[in-house]
Amino acid sequence: MAKAINNIKRFELSPEDKRQKDLEEVENALIDNKESILELLTAVGHMHDRGILSLLNGLFGQGDKVLNVLVKAVDKPEATNTIKNLLLMVGTLGTINVQQLEPLLLKLNSGVARVAEYKETDEKTSYFDLVKALKDPEVNRAVTLLITFLKGMGEDTSAMERNTQLPEDQKMHKMEKSERDVPPNKRE
């Protein structure tokens, strides 16, 4: 005769047993990850020495508050502009051809070196001095370089700007069909 019953005597672990079981679990985890834990401990030691731990404690202990302060600090035009500029700069940096830039930079360096040596005097340069200077092969090379640079700078590059262009104005879409080697509308 088994009458319906619905009370359950839960399997209550005594506090000691529970502690024992938990300890065992932790112990196993420690042994399983011996190498990484020892390494971690070394790192933690260093962090403690440098005061990073107490810094992090403050940060995480007051997580929401700190985040709020941080977010409010960042939520200012200068700050967001900085981030925005950074992102744009990162994008632009990527377009610079360093191979071409290297000789230019070397030249710039040597120019700067000369200027550093240059001492402030009352000496003035006349038109004649200028024309004369053009005969100096060093100066002439520099001026030719500058003129070429100015030409390049005058070229219209607006079509390459990503920050202000509507998609239909971007260079990619303007090219004649035959010019496109890879159709932009193909899935990669």
Add this chain to the structure above:
Amino acid sequence: MPASLNIKINGIEMNAKQDQTVLQLLNDSSIEIPQVCFHPSLGAIETCDTCIVSVNGEFVRSCSTKIKDGDVIDTVDPDVKQAQTIAMDKILFNHELYCTVCDYNNGGCEIHNTVKAMKINHQSIPFDQKPYEKDESHPFYRYDPDQCILCGRCVEACQDVQVTETLTIDWERQRPRVIWDKDVPINESSCVSCGHCSTVCPCNAMMEKGMEGEAGFLTGIAKNTLRPMIEITKNVETGYGSILAISDMEAAMREEKIKKTKTVCTYCGVGCSFDVWTKGREILKVEPQAEAPANGISTCVKGKFGWDFVNNEERLTKPLIREGDSFREAEWDEALDLITRKFSEIKEQHGPDAMSFITSSKCTNEESYLMQKLGRAVIGTNNIDNCSRYCQTPATVGLFRTVGYGGDAGSIEDIKNSELVLIIGSNTSESHPVLSTRVKRSQKLNGQKVIVADLREHEMAERSDLFVRPRAGTDMVWLSAITKYIIDQGWADEKFLQEKVNGLEEFVSNLEKYTLKFAEETTGISIDNLIKMAEMIHEANSVSALWAMGVTQHLGGSDTSTAISNLLLVTGNYAKPGAGAYPLRGHNNVQGAGDFGSSPDNLPGYQKVSDPDVRKKFEKAWGVKLPEKAGLNNHEMVEGIHEGQLKAMYLKGEDMGLVDSNINYVQAAFEKLDFFVVQDIFLSRTAEFADVVLPASPSLEKEGTFTNTERRIQRLYQAFEPLGDSKPDWQIIIEVANRLGAGWTYTHPSEIMAEAAKLMPLYAGVTYERLEGYKSLQWPVAEDGTDSPLLYTESFPFPDGKARLYPVDWTPALEFPIEYDIHVNNGRLLEHFHEGNMTYKSKGISSKTPEVFLEVSPDLAKERGLKDGTLVRLTSPYGNVKVKCHITDRVKGKEVYLPMNDRGEAAINLLTSSYADKDTDTPAYKETKVKLEILSEEGSNPLPRINHRYGNPQPQIGVNVQKKWARKDYIFPGEMVKKERKQHG
């Protein structure tokens, strides 16, 4: 033969198939085109305008433009790009981009992805907030008007896929928005919480609440910090390109903490499959996939939101052993030792037939296979059954008699494509919600006709083209009468009958007595309506018959099922698309449990235990001698216990003590068992009678396969580890068996399937590899993996390949003494499953449907002085229930409806009898009469005002985009581009 079309895309000539849109062609050719509102499962909605291309020089929406011969299509012209950009700008006016702190930033956001793909870096119309609050009233999802781009996907899904018709967009307002019913809070609307809207939303406007603050790394932050955070993100995001990379990175990082697991729903026989998103043990959301074979993007409230039970604290996590008047939690070893000792003792003392095994239509195929193998091969008895005995065994018998396979004749796709759907005794939209949406949609949009025969005017009845209310238990009569009328009119499919069917003559002579007049007198359906039904069946090129418990749970359930199949044979409605018999399986694996031998007379694959050749095959495979005599079905088991010959029972995943009929009698039997083992996820009513209760794991914690109502076999994957010390059923059965000396070595369910497939011709080609992910197979599956979505196309599985007309006679319903004057209909509700062990654990579901209620007609209410909330006692000759009334015109006259979702004083089976279908012993649940007395006149309404049944749906087709186009401030982007071009020469 459809000619192919010659067209030119971006200067390249190509061929295209007829009958497709430009967008379809472009997508198929991998030409990338923005398409924010387009969803492959919804079709063209035409609200976003981002898919504009130029066709023959004209700007058109590619999603709704059919390809014609000679079309010249341009997708790359700067003007095309400009038109698309204008469209996208208008979207961004309605949607704030703060992706990195958005819960929807999971790689699937259409807006994010389109902005990226179009290389949009800033917007010319700045975002502007809408003057509406977020609607957070609903327990499962919320609507944020500020993020809503008014694409209308949700409306399309609600109106034309789910067809609940709650959502619309009010295009007339200054700032349009989505509204519920006539603009009420979501929770007070007719919304049935199916989740379609949040599934199809392209962004974070309509979102599952489980996702909120959980999905992202930065989305869980306090609200007052979030706003400045959004501002930062926005300020930084003016050049979207670079910042989208950061949110993409964040989205990728989310993959690490969010697990997506494909599973198959366990709440009905439709077999919906979907991804479950989990984080630890938390469920973030259920995400249906277009590729899911049975349901696509569809779900119902239970499948989409009803999984809270998995982590409920009442889950059993340790074996329980009865000790005095309580259970004691024990370790597995102790429980299994006890079971082994008791089983061995009882077998030794009383023989194997003193033991019985009940497997579950909720568990996997592999688990049913092991359970019957344990009973047959380890213990040595055929006393094996499962709960499909309570529902659909009569339908299986009806089909075996006539067409040879005990399963749906085709797929849900066939039901969708059928010209006429005949629904008999099935509350389809509540019991098989997703399947019903296919019928509702076809009827609403594609001219499908629907006939409903039912006692209750449920949703399908309300929507039907013809609704008849036969007297309870008389379906067989009207079915036979219209079959006879069709034959008499010469409308029978002579060719089909001659080539493919036997037994016409005998059948026709047996039909003699079923005249229209006799049918009218017996069923109460007018001769006019009978003729109308016959005409509709005759006129339709394809008829699908759907039936469920309203047919089977009667004294003559098998015969009525047979009569349905006979009618389909006479009219040639088998073996062609869109036609056939569809006994809708109630639970997720009713079909599979039957397939895998969970019955006293069948070994797996419906192979008879009485057949010596079959036994020899199984004996060879299993290495044991098998019992020859058919065993007891579960009805007979209860008798057997009362008579004292059955001593022990091992039951898993069934609440037989509640769901069997006449439960006072069943529970009394449990009390008499010498030893009773119950395996479940909760301490069910049945488990309360057990000596040992074993903690099992639900579907989300294990692997295996289910077979749905379409005979479709699908795999489920493990989302969680089993909770506590609970274990998947298959593992438990293996442990029990091995302690009894079985020596089973299965380590994974795939090995069980591999063994079963070798023994079951129906499943010959089934392997786990062929079922990987969303792949599925519909049996019979040939060894090479070819499956059978539509049955009987070659022949019927009888020796001569022909179907059989099987004459049957009517069994009148049970007679009750005159004082039992009220008929109690009973069955399911949309939002609860079975006795409610699982769904009442969902806070959201319980808030909207907290308790069971008795549907009473206005007439009866008036006659007896009943009101909403009146507490009544119903008394049948077998027991009584106490339940509160809810007055509704869904029921009529002296007919009341008591849903089955209660395990206490209102449990329907306290009233039902032990009478059963004469052929299968399926209880005649539907033949129950009671007397009604009032216990307390006043009471709170058991159905709160926030229940969807009080809502006011607003039917319309789609999103009514014409109203958007008619707005004064709307200009088609193509027009704008043209104008500009003119101005600038």
